[in-house]
Amino acid sequence: MLxxxxxxxxxxxxxxxxxxxxxxxxxxxxxxxxxxAGLVFLLIAAFVVAAREFGVVKAALGFAAVFIIGAAIIVIVHRVAARSKAKLAAKRRQSEITAVVGAAAVAMIPTLLAGGKGRSSLALLAPALAGLGWAVWRENSRGRRNLGDMRD
Structure with missing residues (x-):
């Protein structure tokens, strides 16, 4: 019931x-x-005023030029913004891949240690630890460079 x-x-x-x-x-x-609809009528009124002032052909050419230039500016701004977002997404994806690889390496440590006895397990573990240490160093050094660039 409830x-x-x-x-x-x-x-x-x-x-x-x-x-x-x-x-x-x-x-x-x-x-x-x-x-x-209001904007269309506003444009019609502006065209009528321009046509009376400059003539119909010159007014039509002027309006066409303004609309074409406006469209070109919008397309250019959109392309620049899309490229910028794509670069940021690629950087974020690379950072996420680095984090996943590091986590997988850390998760593999117990398996590697349990798999063999003595020096053979350490021989397998050394490259993984070296790679993990290098990734951590690279990530930390990149962060310091970015902070230095922001201060300038």
Missing amino acids: ASLITGLVSGEAAETAGRIRRAVVAYLIAAALMA
């Missing part, structure tokens, strides 16, 4: 929330359509 009461409350609240979201989406879509 479970059905809780389920009813949760599902009723979820349905109410879904209804509010649907109404908000419809309201924003209508507002966006009206805003677009």
